[in-house]
Amino acid sequence: MEWFNVGRIVNTHGIRGEVRVLSTTDFEEERFVVGNKLAAFKKDDKKPTWVTIESMRRHKNFILLTFEGMHNINLVEPFKEGMLKVTKDQMSDDLLAENEYFxxxxxxxxxxxxxxxxxxxxxxxxxxxxxxxxxxxxxxxxxxxxxxxxxxxxxxxxxxxxxxxxxxxxx
Structure with missing residues (x-):
């Protein structure tokens, strides 16, 4: 399966399961919307954990996300320094304007x-x-x-x- 990076989890934020994400996508509004499913890869791991976004907010230059069922720092700590990715099937050419490319x-x-x-x-x-x-x-x-x-x-x-x-x- 072909994966495409949409964000890097740089750290946790607080103790309630929020992660601090550095976006690597031009389509933040679509990728990080509540209810969207992303593949979370732990650092040096080849197998993803599928997560569903429960909340999203901006904080400085980062995006703060929480995932459904992960409301504790201990549950999201293993994803620190990992990547958030999507599959080719999750990418839509409808997002692109004329003369724009992924x-x-x-x-x-x-x-x-x-x-x-x-x-x-x-x-x-x-x-x-x-x-x-x-x-x-x-x-x-x-x-x-x-x-x-x-x-x-x-x-x-x-x-x-x-x-x-x-x-x-x-x-």
Whole structure:
């Protein structure tokens, strides 16, 4: 089964079973809604524990969650430093607007210039607030490609290929 990260459990919060989550999804409103089911992976564990969100609130830069039936710190402590994930079946393209993609669709794509020169492959995506920046690992170094219309000209997630316009100073 293919899993996709939506949050990292960084710590517990209080003694009533709340966990402090650092979100890794653009769709927090859908992923962390009360009643939603997530797969909770303990640190270094390959088998998930399915949990249902009972409550959600924001606290500073974190999301605080409680899970149904886990109202004690001792029950959620084992999940500390673990991950919250969803399956591909739980992901919906309806969440995406035009020219938006899931991170897993972009990471791994090869990046080429309009002239056909291979630049590298997308290995990570940085969220800057203004626009995403793709980390592209080339043969000799990493390049940082902003996801903006002036640069990214074509994305084919089926072929795992991205065509960019190389502006002066970009590489």
């Amino acid at each position: 991170f897993h669709d972009i990471v791994g794509c090869s990046v080429v210039s309009e002239e056909g020169e291979t630049i590298g492959a997308v290995v990570d995506i940085l969220q800057t607030g203004a626009n995403d920046v793709w980390v592209v690992k080339g043969a000799k170094k990493e390049h940082y490609i902003p996801y903006i219309e002036d640069i990214v000209k074509e994305i084919d997630v089926d072929e795992k290929k991205i065509v960019i316009h190389v502006m002066e100073g970009l590489l």
